[in-house]
Amino acid sequence: MSFEFKTLGIPDAILIKPKVFEDERGFFMESYKKEEFEKAGIKGEFVQDNHSRSKHGILRGLHFQKEPYAQAKVVRCVRGVVYDVAVDLRRKSQNFGEYVDVILSEYNRHLLYVPSGFAHGFLVLSGVAEVIYKVDNLYAPEYERGLIWNDPDVNISWPDDDPVLSQRDRVWPDLKKLLEMGETF
DSSP states (O other), X not given: OOXXXXXXXXXXXXXXXXXXXXXXXXXXXXXXXXXXXXXXXXXXXXXXXXXXEEETTBEEEEEEEOTTSOOOEXXXXXXXXXXXXXXXXXXXXXXXXXXXXXXXXXXXXOEEXXXXXXXXXXXXXXXXXXXEEEESSOOOGXXXXXXXTTOTTTOOOOSOSSOBOOHHHHSOOOHHHHHHHTOOO
């Protein structure tokens, strides 16, 4: 088996630890293998790969897309270190409004599976970070939504309480407002 799959505090969010082969030349690893992912409960066809580069202190998120363009993601950091977060927005989930957090880095080479129905974001802890993620649905800007990064009801333990945010990420609604607007899953 090329991967170890570890269920996190919210059972549908999965930490993926690839088997890495290292020697004096460098390393080799598989970052995705459909058959093994499906055996671990990660189903769906991934249709798009995204790649972002950000500087230290940048917080991207918390983003999600509404149906019919909701997206599941497999996220990994290929350069630097990020604090990665996924918030459960599925109203019928026993974990609604809760989050999981992991450190993803070029050093640990871990991946995070973020199911559809979750908001996702990350904070850059290194000087620069590059994050690559697969999604199982196309980007549709008119269906893009977000959750404010510092919602007191979700109470994420961000390692930095004064991150650099885009204008859009500064004004996303909190969880109560998303519920009122019918913007959860």
